[in-house]
Amino acid sequence: MRIVVASGKGGTGKTTVATSLALVAAEQESVRFLDCDVEAPNAGLFLDPALDTRKEVGILIPQVDENICTYCGKCAEVCQFHAIAVIGKKTLVFPELCHGCGSCTLVCPEHAISEHLNVMGVLESGPAAQGIDFAQGVMNVGEPMAVPIIRQLKKWTPANPPAVEIRDAPPGASCPVVETIRGADFALLVTEPTPFGLHDLKQVVEITRELGIPAGVVVNRDGIGDNAVEAYCAESGLPILMRIPMERSIAEAIARGTTLVRAAPEYRSAFHSLLETITARAGA
């Protein structure tokens, strides 16, 4: 079962919920944890993995053999991202605009284009707390595209697939979030009861509906803000599966790098029932 933890708004508690859910699930089953927030992965701070495996990842970008190229311009015409330009007797490639689709290589009548890996970041993995099989993507500073790294992180599966895969999503509601949610069996949406939390929650709910993935909500910092998240969930048939109150002691523990279930063990049973509910709803 693949559970993705997303939020829309940043800082609502995705990693707080994802890491505790993983720890509780790992008490009974094999768990693989994927930190898909490749621009700023931080779940490792809580799960303490020994990262012993590493792999460079990126996209295949074109390399033009100027001895064969006839400057016909078909590659530049087919490229919808304008990553390749033919100017007179020169063919220019702009790696940071390339999405690695391979169309230029396919259409080149002279077979003058070969592809080589443009490294955009690394995948790292290793055993973490409670026997969790942990993996994260780390995008290189200055790279504009996170999706290829997330896509390869998702495919980087061990020989024995785990019983539960938990994906910690990036914030926002753009392509990297869509890629993280795609293919999941359930989306757990962590929000806070504020206008900002609600605004971004709605965007992520739209994504899960578009992808046909069942979703449920965790209200974090419950007690602040207003009742609008509550009203929205009720009217759109989104179940609120857990509430975590606004408590200074929780915030302090998280700031020290302690997981919620370690700092406040009374949440263990709540996370167990959350996992059961998700299993039931994902199968429905």
Next chain:
Amino acid sequence: MKLAISISGNTLDSPFDARFGRAAAFCIVETETDEWRVFDNPALSASGGAGVQAAQFVARQGVGAVVSGAFGPNAFDTLAAAAIEMYLAPGNETRNVNEILEMFKAGQLTKAEAATHAGHHGGQH
């Protein structure tokens, strides 16, 4: 020589557009005869790579020089590969294309020797 000037409008009275890749249009003037024609910029609504696309477009029109307010790194490399000279005109006050043309002819515009700013990295987000 053919000169391309980035503009927002479709006559010589139209205001100069200080953006290159995202200019609304290009006025292409034959500097010897003052004959001119306006072309919509095909890169205006590109999701990314607007500089590259706009540069390829003006290169196809056979221009020898371009006047704009700024050139990003990809536009600069593409125009340079086409041996098109790049000139910078100030975009801080409203000027029409006629005024820019006069400044160009009077040699009052600076040549861009490098990209004027970092890339925007358009595309997927």
